[in-house]
Amino acid sequence: MELIQDIKVAVDAIVFSCTHNELKVLLIKQKFGSLKDQWALVGGFVKNNESLNDAVNRELHEETGIKVNYLEQLYTFGDRIDRDPRFRVITIAYFALVNSTQFTLKAGTDAQDVQWFAVNALPPLAFDHNEIIKKAKNRLQNKLTYQPIGFELLNEEFLFSELENIYCILLEKEIDRRNFRKKILSFGIVEQTGKFAKRTKGRPAKLFKFNKEKYTELTKEGFLFDI
Amino acid sequence: MELIQDIKVAVDAIVFSCTHNELKVLLIKQKFGSLKDQWALVGGFVKNNESLNDAVNRELHEETGIKVNYLEQLYTFGDRIDRDPRFRVITIAYFALVNSTQFTLKAGTDAQDVQWFAVNALPPLAFDHNEIIKKAKNRLQNKLTYQPIGFELLNEEFLFSELENIYCILLEKEIDRRNFRKKILSFGIVEQTGKFAKRTKGRPAKLFKFNKEKYTELTKEGFLFDI
DNA sequence: ACAAAAGTGTTAATCTTACACCCATGT
DNA sequence: ACATGGGTGTAAGATTAACACTTTTGT
Numbered sequence: 250m251e252l253i254q255d256i257k258v259a260v261d262a263i264v265f266s267c268t269h270n271e272l273k274v275l276l277i278k279q280k281f282g283s284l285k286d287q288w289a290l291v292g293g294f295v296k297n298n299e300s301l302n303d304a305v306n307r308e309l310h311e312e313t314g315i316k317v318n319y320l321e322q323l324y325t326f327g328d329r330i331d332r333d334p335r336f337r338v339i340t341i342a343y344f345a346l347v348n349s350t351q352f353t354l355k356a357g358t359d360a361q362d363v364q365w366f367a368v369n370a371l372p373p374l375a376f377d378h379n380e381i382i383k384k385a386k387n388r389l390q391n392k393l394t395y396q397p398i399g400f401e402l403l404n405e406e407f408l409f410s411e412l413e414n415i416y417c418i419l420l421e422k423e424i425d426r427r428n429f430r431k432k433i434l435s436f437g438i439v440e441q442t443g444k445f446a447k448r449t450k451g452r453p454a455k456l457f458k459f460n461k462e463k464y465t466e467l468t469k470e471g472f473l474f475d476i
Numbered sequence: 477m478e479l480i481q482d483i484k485v486a487v488d489a490i491v492f493s494c495t496h497n498e499l500k501v502l503l504i505k506q507k508f509g510s511l512k513d514q515w516a517l518v519g520g521f522v523k524n525n526e527s528l529n530d531a532v533n534r535e536l537h538e539e540t541g542i543k544v545n546y547l548e549q550l551y552t553f554g555d556r557i558d559r560d561p562r563f564r565v566i567t568i569a570y571f572a573l574v575n576s577t578q579f580t581l582k583a584g585t586d587a588q589d590v591q592w593f594a595v596n597a598l599p600p601l602a603f604d605h606n607e608i609i610k611k612a613k614n615r616l617q618n619k620l621t622y623q624p625i626g627f628e629l630l631n632e633e634f635l636f637s638e639l640e641n642i643y644c645i646l647l648e649k650e651i652d653r654r655n656f657r658k659k660i661l662s663f664g665i666v667e668q669t670g671k672f673a674k675r676t677k678g679r680p681a682k683l684f685k686f687n688k689e690k691y692t693e694l695t696k697e698g699f700l701f702d703i
Numbered sequence: 704a705c706a707a708a709a710g711t712g713t714t715a716a717t718c719t720t721a722c723a724c725c726c727a728t729g730t
Numbered sequence: 731a732c733a734t735g736g737g738t739g740t741a742a743g744a745t746t747a748a749c750a751c752t753t754t755t756g757t
Binding site for chain 2: 252254255256257258294295296297298299300301302322324325327328329330337339341
Binding site: 425448451 | 719721722728
């Protein structure tokens, strides 16, 4: 290389949750810097002695304090060389799933504000973040059909109607309640807890939980989750 | 950021082909530098004013001169901070498919040697390249079942037996010839050319080709390729 | 005429889809 | 007793899987 390389490396997290029958994404507005007053994904620059994974987790912790149930690398955005107008930045985007009922949002020290936004009604975001979220949503929808990640958006103990709802909302289509239940149960990776949800209306509903160990084990034997 | 960020950004390409009933990957041995005398993936540092995509294509061109049929971003490796002992490097890995009968290998200016290696019998490679190839092979196997990329390893005009062979080898399992043909043809994305392959033994075989436009069109209507 | 690879159809089994009524509880 | 959401079974249709013989050519 003739010139010294001068490319900054950032990470960004697309944090999804599902509430009020909508898929939501977590955005922050920063107090200082070029992103002041602009909604953006949670993220920041990677430190020299920090793995990429550590970097996302640190940013998530510093800026929002949430605990994610699932995190995976999505894609590295670095084809538009002016995606950040200040200087050349590539960003490694991660997508995360959380159960948003498990905590209340509190803005971190650098953040002016943190909020959930419906993915289908986003404001204009910093840089190429709208595009990044689009890609993440796409990956989430695909992945949902061939990996049991829907559970990560729910409480550890959940109702079948809640699980069904996740699939309805995220895949944006109707699902037959009976067939869905039959299929999921036939996999043998969801089990009854023996408990019932107290409710104010209707028949009390059984609480279920996802058996991740069982799933891992079945996967080794060639089992394929497929909705 | 307190300190100046000092992370180098590289790209690497895992180039697959399929010959002699084996999945092969393209490796190079460099003339100079720390990689002298060690087999490694095609790759190198990204230039300041160059997109990631351009960087891979440039490296492929400079180091090997091959023309790939398919290229997609695989994963960004940056969790082991000492994966390159010299300094911190993250690499964005791309996986590529080529039809290796379309050209003969010639080492580029910086390369001492370029060769195809059977994926199941690799020598020890530079850095974490063995691990990267493992991930790429995995992705290839998965993708093969839900996207029509097998064609990218073949000539534009191919025999059904060749296509079948690709699937057998890459998925490492037996395939029923009759069912396979029926299924592929039922998709309507493969068509006869009207030509026949000259051959020295056995009945002459029809030449087929993949209709990519048709596939793109069908995809828009919700068609899912699935083997 | 034989060896080699290509081409082809049917049937049983499995999986998927569509569909509607009863159940347990709170008010 | 009624409103609400939970729970369940069956039959028709579609898809997949298993399986073996005939065809065309070169030698």
